[in-house]
Amino acid sequence: MNSDTFLETKAVTKKFGDFTAVRDVSVKFKRGELTAIIGPNGAGKSTYFNLLTGAFTPTSGEIVFNGIDIAGQPQHRYTHLGIAKSFQITTVFPYLSVFENVRLAAQARVVTFDLFRPRTAYREVSEKADEILRRVNLIGQRERIAAKLSHGEQRSLEIGMALAADPTLLLLDEPTAGMSPEETRDMIDLIVTLSADRTVILVEHKMKLVMSICKKIIVLHQGGLLAEGAPDDVRHNDTVKRVYLGQKAV
Amino acid sequence: MSMLASEPVKVAEESVFRRVLLLIARHRMLSVTVLLLVFPLFMPYTSLAINILVLGLYAVGFNLMFGYAGALSFGHAAFLGMGAYGCGIAFVKFGIPWLPSIGIGVLVATALAFVMGYLAIRTRGIYFAMVTLALSQLVYYTVFQARTWTGGDDGLRGVNLAKINLVGFEFNFLNPTVRYYVIGAFVLFALWLLSRILESPFGAVLEGLRENEARARACGYDVSRARLIAFTLSGMFCGLAGALYALHLSIVPIETLHYTMSGLAVMMAILGGMGTFFGPFVGAATILLIEDLVSLWTVHWQLFVGAIFIVFVLFFPKGIWGSLLERLRL
Numbered sequence: 001m002n003s004d005t006f007l008e009t010k011a012v013t014k015k016f017g018d019f020t021a022v023r024d025v026s027v028k029f030k031r032g033e034l035t036a037i038i039g040p041n042g043a044g045k046s047t048y049f050n051l052l053t054g055a056f057t058p059t060s061g062e063i064v065f066n067g068i069d070i071a072g073q074p075q076h077r078y079t080h081l082g083i084a085k086s087f088q089i090t091t092v093f094p095y096l097s098v099f100e101n102v103r104l105a106a107q108a109r110v111v112t113f114d115l116f117r118p119r120t121a122y123r124e125v126s127e128k129a130d131e132i133l134r135r136v137n138l139i140g141q142r143e144r145i146a147a148k149l150s151h152g153e154q155r156s157l158e159i160g161m162a163l164a165a166d167p168t169l170l171l172l173d174e175p176t177a178g179m180s181p182e183e184t185r186d187m188i189d190l191i192v193t194l195s196a197d198r199t200v201i202l203v204e205h206k207m208k209l210v211m212s213i214c215k216k217i218i219v220l221h222q223g224g225l226l227a228e229g230a231p232d233d234v235r236h237n238d239t240v241k242r243v244y245l246g247q248k249a250v
Numbered sequence: 251m252s253m254l255a256s257e258p259v260k261v262a263e264e265s266v267f268r269r270v271l272l273l274i275a276r277h278r279m280l281s282v283t284v285l286l287l288v289f290p291l292f293m294p295y296t297s298l299a300i301n302i303l304v305l306g307l308y309a310v311g312f313n314l315m316f317g318y319a320g321a322l323s324f325g326h327a328a329f330l331g332m333g334a335y336g337c338g339i340a341f342v343k344f345g346i347p348w349l350p351s352i353g354i355g356v357l358v359a360t361a362l363a364f365v366m367g368y369l370a371i372r373t374r375g376i377y378f379a380m381v382t383l384a385l386s387q388l389v390y391y392t393v394f395q396a397r398t399w400t401g402g403d404d405g406l407r408g409v410n411l412a413k414i415n416l417v418g419f420e421f422n423f424l425n426p427t428v429r430y431y432v433i434g435a436f437v438l439f440a441l442w443l444l445s446r447i448l449e450s451p452f453g454a455v456l457e458g459l460r461e462n463e464a465r466a467r468a469c470g471y472d473v474s475r476a477r478l479i480a481f482t483l484s485g486m487f488c489g490l491a492g493a494l495y496a497l498h499l500s501i502v503p504i505e506t507l508h509y510t511m512s513g514l515a516v517m518m519a520i521l522g523g524m525g526t527f528f529g530p531f532v533g534a535a536t537i538l539l540i541e542d543l544v545s546l547w548t549v550h551w552q553l554f555v556g557a558i559f560i561v562f563v564l565f566f567p568k569g570i571w572g573s574l575l576e577r578l579r580l
């Protein structure tokens with residue numbers, strides 16, 4: 001294994017009954033390299049993403065993270081290995097405050113089963129939550145109920161919650177889905193900043209968006225790996241043009 | 251003119267009311283202590299106050315799983331019942347003193363909750379309700395059959411506790427007022443414990459489970475284990491309620507284990523306000539008071555409870571206490 005290969009999938013396949021959503025995908029992800037997984041609707045991006053985050057167990061194949069095969073480990077272990085994610089559909093704790101959302105996420109790495117000390121006694125957890133809220137520009141909304149935030153703010157909150165786990169690998173499923181152009185720009189800036197300190201892999205539908213910021217693109221189509229490489233290589237790949245980009249002028 | 255005159259008074263009244271409720275919600279251990287001390291004064295008779303206390307604690311235990319961890323169990327009568335039988339059998343058949351007998355009741359209920367939880371915890375929603383119901387029915391029939399130990403359908407008789415020694419003093423447990431305050435002390439202790447748990451990091455995890463299980467898992471929490479611990483704790487509180495119930499009634503009726511008792515916990519928690527600290531007590535007080543008052547002139551008191559329950563489910567799904575809190579935006 002190459003030393004800067006951080007994460008690798010070896011022939012992973014995921015079947016739902018008879019239907020193969022992801023087929024034999026082998027990809028190497030390099031440490032620190034901002035990578036995008038793209039592909040048309042139903043290509044298997046979210047399924048592949050869920051395999052990487054442990055939400056699904058592959059039907060066959062290996063997922064090697066830092067040299068260890070982690071496929072089949074319980075999902076909550078992934079966070080402790082340093083892998084965190086945000087969902088395609090915004091998933092926060094709706095009726096907890098913005099602060100408590102992030103505090104609870106930060107707490108996971110520190111303590112779960114302490115039943116007697118007040119949660120406020122874990123000062124380092126609360127401080128970290130505030131630090132993250134500042135980072136994702138939500139400190140002003142600290143006391144608000146998460147459900148009352150705008151869509152874009154909720155997406156930022158979710159990324160904040162992922163960051164609270166101190167991930168070395170951050171996985172984002174369509175982080176800009178449903179965002180206004182302005183919110184999208186802010187989110188892209190945030191992603192670029194975050195990718196300076198950790199490996200970020202994102203699933204994206206909007207092709208143009210990722211071409212400019214990512215170092216590597218992975219194209220999925222009908223569950224299979226169609227192409228991978230630098231944005232320019234992918235852009236000029238004939239098969240990719242035909243099945244994916246053909247619809248829109250590039 | 252009269253409107254103008256009455257207006258400021260109303261505002262003042264409301265703000266006093268609001269302030270009182272705010273105070274109660276903010277300082278819950280202090281207010282629960284005060285309420286507990288004066289509660290019998292407002293009740294028609296002390297024994298009813300004790301019933302409310304004990305079944306209120308039962309609803310509180312149930313609410314830990316239902317309102318805080320977000321899972322509806324239909325088998326909590328098993329924990330109330332095993333707490334009661336555990337304490338009663340230790341006391342009657344083994345002649346163990348009352349205080350350790352309570353401990354045994356709690357232990358038996360907690361152990362049962364752990365086993366039932368272990369079997370049920372991987373199921374969700376309606377399946378969780380069904381599995382817990384089925385397991386609690388199993389407990390019901392086992393106890394029903396074990397006549398020599400449990401008295402079968404006659405119930406376990408002779409849980410007669412007359413005198414108790416506490417901190418060097420002798421108390422007459424047959425005196426309702428004494429009994430109220432002794433049982434009240436246990437309930438208070440349980441509520442203090444619960445309050446600590448809710449404030450703890452684990453309490454935060456429970457809220458997370460209720461709010462969004464997928465997110466809690468993604469945060470790195472072992473959801474199954476947290477649910478199992480919540481269920482076990484919930485059974486522990488219900489077991490304590492059961493043990494106190496046995497000493498209070500001086501008999502353990504087989505109905506303690508009946509599935510309608512599980513249903514009662516659901517009703518009390520929903521009517522009072524699920525996921526709130528005081529809600530279950532408010533629910534218990536409401537239902538038991540209605541039973542007491544209405545059953546004076548009709549045997550169909552359950553019709554009243556049912557009607558009120560339906561009104562609340564339809565129009566005030568947060569229950570009595572929950573709706574009050576919401577009005578005050580606490």
Ligand SMILES: Nc1ncnc2c1ncn2[C@@H]1O[C@H](COP(=O)(O)OP(=O)(O)OP(=O)(O)O)[C@@H](O)[C@H]1O
Binds near residue numbers: 016
């Ligand atoms: N849990 C599931 N059970 C059965 N089929 C599924 C399941 N999840 C996804 N699929 C199917 O697998 C295929 C790939 O879905 P996936 O969500 O991975 O696509 P995607 O590339 O993320 O699409 P989108 O751009 O719409 O998010 C689809 O045909 C989908 O219907």
Ligand SMILES: [Mg+2]
Binds near residue numbers: 045046047088
């Ligand atoms: Mg998707």
